[in-house]
Amino acid sequence: MEIKLLTRTFTLDEAKRKYPTISPDIVESIFRYVVHHTPTGSFLRAVLENNLKESFARADDHNQGTMFEIVKLVYNDIPMGCWGSPAEVWEWLNPDEERSDENTQNKG
Numbered sequence: 001m002e003i004k005l006l007t008r009t010f011t012l013d014e015a016k017r018k019y020p021t022i023s024p025d026i027v028e029s030i031f032r033y034v035v036h037h038t039p040t041g042s043f044l045r046a047v048l049e050n051n052l053k054e055s056f057a058r059a060d061d062h063n064q065g066t067m068f069e070i071v072k073l074v075y076n077d078i079p080m081g082c083w084g085s086p087a088e089v090w091e092w093l094n095p096d097e098e099r100s101d102e103n104t105q106n107k108g
Contacts, residue, residue, distance in 0.1 A: 021066045048083040
C-alpha cells in the first residue's frame with residue numbers, strides 16, 4: 001500500500017521503518033484511511049480531527065507514549081486534505097456526499 005504525495009510516494013513499509021515505535025496496526029489503519037477512505041477507530045479519528053483532549057482520552061498506554069510520533073506521521077506524511085478538523089475527516093470519508101454542519105459536529 002502506498003500514499004502518493006505531491007513530491008513522492010510513501011509506502012506502508014517505509015512508514016513502519018520510519019516510525020518503528022508506532023504500533024503497526026496504527027500505521028496500517030492510517031494507510032487504509034488515506035488510501036481507501038476507511039474509517040478508523042475513535043482514537044485515530046480524534047487524532048485526525050486534531051482533537052488533542054479526545055486523542056489522549058481514547059489512547060491506550062502505548063499510543064499515549066507514541067502520540068508525538070503518530071502526530072508526526074500525520075503532519076508530515078499524509079495529505080493535508082484528509083485531516084485537521086472534523087469537517088475535513090468527514091469529507092474524506094464521504095467524498096460523494098454533500099456536507100452539512102450536522103454531519104461534522106461531535107456527538108455526545
